[in-house]
Amino acid sequence: MTHLNKLEAYQLSCVRDDRILFNELNFTLTSGQVLLIEGANGAGKTSLLRILTGFRRAESGHLLWNEELIENSVHFYEDAAYIGHNNGLKVALTAQENLRYAQALSSTTLTIDDAMAKVGLAGYQDTLVRLLSAGQQRRLALARLLCTHKPLWILDEPFTSLDRASIKLFEQFIETHANQGGLVIMTSHHETQLPHTLMQKIHL
């Protein structure tokens, strides 16, 4: 990740059920930075993330990825990874089959075995995802981030159903990713401690 990436949001607003969730939201995120989005339930955190992934259109405003509108950018989906409330795993496939599929669709860096070892799932390669616990499934979804090459991570409550040790581990991964020139946008209910990175906060 040598070249610098930049995500810019201009005057974003989101309306849901005639209620304005947020209005005129501006931010710029460059390589090495983490953006933490805070807010009460229903404040529009997930809606904002889905706007940032391009799934949802903002009522007004626009988003630029490396100076290109994300809906026109050919690189945005190559560079962005999203983990939402659902893990995007097939429960009838094994852990390894799920990761292999993810790798076939994107550029890869780490091998599957290395990524699984990093998230503490070594030895579970051939286990059906259905048989993993909720926390382990979440960890497998996060392992997908590690084994594919995506500079921009967009994470919706990544720490859901993780234990305290795993949360610590993932905060480290996020820091490493940012320090290697990655960008992270995340929402979290937990107190997120990332002392070694440039962190911006948006409170909705």
Next chain:
Amino acid sequence: MKKTSSLLNAFSAVIKRDLLLAYRFRAELINPLAFFVMVITLFPLALGAEITLLKRIAPAIIWVAALLASLMSIENLFRADYDDGSLELMVMTPHPLSILVLAKVIGHWLISSVPLLFIAPLMGMMLHMETDIIGVLMLTLLLGTPVLSLIGGIAVALTLGLRKGGALLAILVLPLYVPILIFASSAIDAAMTGFAISGHLSMMCAILFLAITLTPLPTAAALKMSLS
């Protein structure tokens, strides 16, 4: 260390994964097949074993049964992916979504329609069809069933956001299935009366290629819409 993924890799990975999933749920594979066989079996029971009548209407029965069987399984095309978040994963790749959609549709065709192709000659024999007419029937099924999956894909993508899209799906899709049904039955009619069938088959080929090139685009657009 960075390895990029080629479109061909991604394309085959999507098909491979869907085939693997179908294999893991192989009990469900039987459903459209059993439906196909049972619907066809009902006709001789209701009409009586009059050979000339059965022979006459057998191709129509088999085609309509294949069409309904395809409709029955088409909803699975994107539903599971939509529910578990894999669809988002499929959108967020460097590859054009329409090509990956085509891979999914091909996977669906292999899983739901190809088994029907294998059992259709047997059904034809049961209804006293002549061997050369069975051959024509097989040809029309081979050219026509992929079109059913391709067109069905658009409607499935459009109705993903609805909780119970089943009935609406049938209403949307069945009228679009009509042209392919007409060309297939006229090809079989021509074969039965001894006329040349190449014209009808060429038309079906044209529809197939048109569907392969055009339907993935609206399907991909509808999928993106359903994610918002």
